[in-house]
Amino acid sequence: MRNKVEWRNGKVAEIRQVAEDVRYIGFAVDGPVPRFDPGSHSNIAVEIDGAAANRTYTVIPAPPGQIAVAVKLHPQSRGGSRYMWSLHEGQEVRLTLPENRFELSWRAKHYLLLAGGIGITPIYGMAKALVARGASVRVVYAARSRGLMAFANELEALLGDRLILRDNSQGQHIDLDAEFAALPGDAECYLCGPIGMLEAAKAAWTASGRPVSRLRYEVFGDSGLFAEKPFSVEVLNRGTRVAVRSDQSLLDALIGAGVEMIHDCRRGECGLCAVQVMGDGVEIDHRDVFFSAEEKAEGHKMCACVSRLTEGHAVIDVGYRN
Numbered sequence: 001m002r003n004k005v006e007w008r009n010g011k012v013a014e015i016r017q018v019a020e021d022v023r024y025i026g027f028a029v030d031g032p033v034p035r036f037d038p039g040s041h042s043n044i045a046v047e048i049d050g051a052a053a054n055r056t057y058t059v060i061p062a063p064p065g066q067i068a069v070a071v072k073l074h075p076q077s078r079g080g081s082r083y084m085w086s087l088h089e090g091q092e093v094r095l096t097l098p099e100n101r102f103e104l105s106w107r108a109k110h111y112l113l114l115a116g117g118i119g120i121t122p123i124y125g126m127a128k129a130l131v132a133r134g135a136s137v138r139v140v141y142a143a144r145s146r147g148l149m150a151f152a153n154e155l156e157a158l159l160g161d162r163l164i165l166r167d168n169s170q171g172q173h174i175d176l177d178a179e180f181a182a183l184p185g186d187a188e189c190y191l192c193g194p195i196g197m198l199e200a201a202k203a204a205w206t207a208s209g210r211p212v213s214r215l216r217y218e219v220f221g222d223s224g225l226f227a228e229k230p231f232s233v234e235v236l237n238r239g240t241r242v243a244v245r246s247d248q249s250l251l252d253a254l255i256g257a258g259v260e261m262i263h264d265c266r267r268g269e270c271g272l273c274a275v276q277v278m279g280d281g282v283e284i285d286h287r288d289v290f291f292s293a294e295e296k297a298e299g300h301k302m303c304a305c306v307s308r309l310t311e312g313h314a315v316i317d318v319g320y321r322n
């Protein structure tokens, strides 16, 4: 695991379509690329509406000297995926060496890997690494249709009948209760998918009586329960009114309006960007994994990097922890 973020220059070496809405993008990187664990992430410098920004992507298996990511084009993109899809071979980029935030323990006798949609990116790397080590592994991968399943062919070749594909358009879904019931006692489960899938898995895992530490997960920050709509906020004691577009995060809108915000992960994990929502009557689409289910139900705190108001207007306190 790397502790220091190290930026490098790179060039787009390969682009290929790996699902209807997902592109593999490989970067040849200046200097040696250290070995990295599956589930690692790199930051990539992007340009959104002419302004510099960083976006974090899971790195996937790539040829030596390269770092590769798989990027889903979001119709409601905040700009990151649109920029990544605009890249062409030979284009120069700045990116960081991978660092791990979603680590495999390597200690379990059996691994169940669950992926929902673009959540396949860390699961794909984990499956390859586990198979290479001869580990016992089963992968269950669900998406809205077969055409949207990136790396499904590679995984089929790798795993054979240890891969289960669940095509939602055919009425197929992951049976979490059955999957967990079939696991040996010391198994571990790794999950990456939308927040709804994670919440369901956490509930089923707890109901199965298994240790919480053996369910590990990551969600992607744009996976709410509601479609993105514009909303607005007023910053308490500052009188600043900020309009948030549907393709923009609250964090970016606040920073763009000159509001000083502490932040780090931009993935709803660290909680540094949390704000307090004053009053009642507004609904929050919680997309973070930082706050507990109870805190989310209270409806007064949210991570500005990923969570949003479903619509409307609220007064927020950006310094409630000071």
Ligand code: FES
Residues within 6 Å of the ligand: 262, 263, 264, 265, 266, 267, 268, 269, 270, 271, 272, 273, 274, 288, 290, 303, 304, 305, 306
């Ligand atoms: S920046 Fe980490 S939760 Fe928002």
